[in-house]
């Protein structure tokens with residue numbers, strides 16, 4: 001991995017203020033492992049509190065609205081998140097694409113809204129089990145990303161892509177390193193096509209889906225894996241930093 005590996009925790013709809021102690025512990029551990037870039041996306045309600053508690057790790061949000069302000073009850077804009085201390089936004093997570101009917105076009109608008117608010121973007125993509133079984137995973141992910149990635153100039157500078165096969169999320173069944181590398185190479189080729197050689201190559205591509213301390217070293221040592229997006233295993237400092245430690249100590253290929 002050329003750049004520092006990027007290990008991002010997605011707390012999803014988990015966490016009350018009682019969990020701030022975990023965020024503090026993650027931050028303290030991250031200060032001792034500077035070889036790895038660590039970040040957390042807590043629920044909206046904790047963004048400001050986590051931002052105030054930590055010194056080292058990045059703090060981000062799990063979603064944003066595509067607009068800047070207005071009559072959108074219950075929604076939160078990218079600039080409001082930035083104001084609360086968020087530096088990045090995860091967009092296009094499968095739990096939003098499926099659970100909230102988000103289209104590729106909406107995901108693209110959200111990514112562009114986050115970039116316009118000077119935030120970084122983690123763009124998620126990934127196929128379901130049926131699509132993989134049918135041998136169409138690469139085609140599906142390529143089409144999904146082509147229709148979701150931001151079209152703004154210099155978008156790639158603030159972009160991270162996270163490949164998260166839906167069948168691997170929260171199931172304990174991670175994709176194999178070989179399958180991850182195959183998909184990440186296709187994503188890399190697409191990024192180069194869309195953003196040019198230099199910018200396209202600089203985008204980090206994370207893997208997500210049942211990453212745990214026990215499998216992290218093997219996954220993170222695979223070719224073209226620039227880090228991990230971690231759900232369940234990011235909820236305690238022990239397991240999350242186990243993954244970050246593995247990222248800083250890859251296997252020799």
Ligand code: PGA
Pocket residue numbers: 010164168169170171208209210211229230231232233
């Ligand atoms: P998981 O979730 O690590 O719990 O599988 C990953 C994700 O949804 O980002």
